[in-house]
Amino acid sequence: MDVNKYYRNIPKVDIIMEDERIKELSDDTSRDLVLECIRKVTEDIRAFISDNPEKEEEINSLTKNLINNIILQVNRLSSYKMKKVINGTGTILHTNLGRAPISIDAAERAKSIATGYSNLEFDLESGIRGSRYSHFEKIVSKITGAEAAMAVNNNAAAVLLILSSLAKDKEVIVSRGELVEIGGSFRVPDVMKQSGAKLVEVGTTNKTRLNDYEERISSETAALLKVHTSNYRIVGFTESVSIEELSDLGRKYNLPVIEDIGSGVLMDLTRFGLTYEPTVQHSIRAGVDILCFSGDKLLGGPQAGIIVGKKQYIDKIKKHPLNRALRIDKFTAALLESIFHEYIDQEKASENIPVLKMMKMNNEDIRLRAEALAERLKEIKGLNISVEECFSQIGGGALPLEKMKSHAVCIKPETMSCAAFERQLRHLEVPIIGRVVNDTFLIDLRTVLEGEDQIIYDGIKSMFK
Numbered sequence: 503m504d505v506n507k508y509y510r511n512i513p514k515v516d517i518i519m520e521d522e523r524i525k526e527l528s529d530d531t532s533r534d535l536v537l538e539c540i541r542k543v544t545e546d547i548r549a550f551i552s553d554n555p556e557k558e559e560e561i562n563s564l565t566k567n568l569i570n571n572i573i574l575q576v577n578r579l580s581s582y583k584m585k586k587v588i589n590g591t592g593t594i595l596h597t598n599l600g601r602a603p604i605s606i607d608a609a610e611r612a613k614s615i616a617t618g619y620s621n622l623e624f625d626l627e628s629g630i631r632g633s634r635y636s637h638f639e640k641i642v643s644k645i646t647g648a649e650a651a652m653a654v655n656n657n658a659a660a661v662l663l664i665l666s667s668l669a670k671d672k673e674v675i676v677s678r679g680e681l682v683e684i685g686g687s688f689r690v691p692d693v694m695k696q697s698g699a700k701l702v703e704v705g706t707t708n709k710t711r712l713n714d715y716e717e718r719i720s721s722e723t724a725a726l727l728k729v730h731t732s733n734y735r736i737v738g739f740t741e742s743v744s745i746e747e748l749s750d751l752g753r754k755y756n757l758p759v760i761e762d763i764g765s766g767v768l769m770d771l772t773r774f775g776l777t778y779e780p781t782v783q784h785s786i787r788a789g790v791d792i793l794c795f796s797g798d799k800l801l802g803g804p805q806a807g808i809i810v811g812k813k814q815y816i817d818k819i820k821k822h823p824l825n826r827a828l829r830i831d832k833f834t835a836a837l838l839e840s841i842f843h844e845y846i847d848q849e850k851a852s853e854n855i856p857v858l859k860m861m862k863m864n865n866e867d868i869r870l871r872a873e874a875l876a877e878r879l880k881e882i883k884g885l886n887i888s889v890e891e892c893f894s895q896i897g898g899g900a901l902p903l904e905k906m907k908s909h910a911v912c913i914k915p916e917t918m919s920c921a922a923f924e925r926q927l928r929h930l931e932v933p934i935i936g937r938v939v940n941d942t943f944l945i946d947l948r949t950v951l952e953g954e955d956q957i958i959y960d961g962i963k964s965m966f967k
């Protein structure tokens with residue numbers, strides 16, 4: 503066998519560059535990238551020939567598909583890696599899928615701020631330097647009743663900054679039942695250590711009483727901390743101290759009381775048929791001094807850690823050098839202003855904030871949508887389609903026990919395994935992420951946003967052409 507013939511059949515680089523499709527690709531992307539891919543693909547073929555000189559058919563096929571493979575390689579390297587995906591998992595705050603989606607209106611406002619200059623830190627009244635928090639501070643105060651407000655990159659950063667500002671080298675008293683770990687290596691004791699505050703644990707895992715805190719107060723104490731057990735529940739023989747009692751204790755000893763409330767709930771969630779989750783307003787009324795919460799959990803906004811409370815403390819936190827490293831950018835400032843604007847009217851908020859809209863969705867409406875999508879998918883040959891009741895979750899480490907009745911389109915492919923089907927769905931132009939249960943692919947319609955039903959149909963249809 504003349505192996506050299508195989509090598510000779512591989513066109514030279516400059517010949518490949520003359521191919522019309524390659525020329526076009528080079529114009530659309532980058533000549534250097536195309537050249538790099540040509541070298542890579544041709545080298546791979548040479549290596550294959552050298553390792554498998556007897557596989558004539560495969561060698562010929564690789565050579566024949568040379569141009570296609572180069573195009574594929576270039577497209578792979580030049581395409582965007584971060585993509586819009588469809589969330590069919592039924593988990594509203596899916597941390598891996600970016601937690602809370604933002605409304606189109608809010609995104610449009612952020613776009614107009616981001617694509618030009620803005621008064622991010624410029625006071626238009628006085629013409630001098632302003633504060634990036636000023637855009638939302640007054641509204642937050644109006645909604646929550648807090649004297650002052652600010653925000654940093656996320657809630658983990660908020661906890662770190664609060665403790666660094668108010669309790670470095672001093673003691674902070676926390677209940678043993680509240681030494682929370684949130685996913686992604688946020689552990690209350692570790693964050694406290696980073697801040698330089700000394701953790702003083704009181705009570706037991708299931709029971710902590712007011713005098714447990716009081717007995718440990720000394721001249722070394724800088725603050726009392728309460729952490730909401732967002733992502734787990736201690737049930738049965740339990741006792742914990744309410745934020746009212748803890749705030750009273752703080753006042754008695756002139757110590758600031760800090761609360762990490764986790765999800766920033768600004769309205770009573772029982773209106774959506776969910777379990778009551780402590781609201782920011784409640785804690786402020788109870789007299790807490792500093793409170794922090796996430797922007798992209800139940801609040802439904804951008805990733806942020808919002809800090810609200812008494813002005814004397816918030817001023818101190820704003821001035822701490824660490825705040826310079828944790829500060830929010832203009833996108834976040836613009837999005838926070840938009841989201842808080844919605845909350846001025848709770849009715850409007852539950853209509854306009856995607857996360858709240860999904861919680862509010864009626865199971866019967868979801869069923870009708872699932873039926874309509876299922877009817878259309880039934881046109882595609884090779885799929886076994888049904889609609890079944892399922893449960894959606896809040897996710898994002900909030901309301902861990904809550905299950906909301908919902909409906910899913912269930913797809914069982916006839917021509918391939920469910921695992922292969924799931925993989926192909928992930929590789930679509932707009933990937934469809936769902937749940938696999940009993941060898942069936944489920945798409946929970948609660949988390950499928952408006953207009954995405956069509957994208958699901960088009961995507962699946964393109965797989966069965």
Ligand SMILES: *Cc1c(COP(=O)(O)O)cnc(C)c1O
Pocket residue numbers: 656657658659682684688729730731732733762763764765795796797798806807898899
């Ligand atoms: C989620 C959560 C955090 C971390 O918030 P991020 O915004 O994700 O950084 C901290 N504390 C509690 C109680 C939480 O629930």
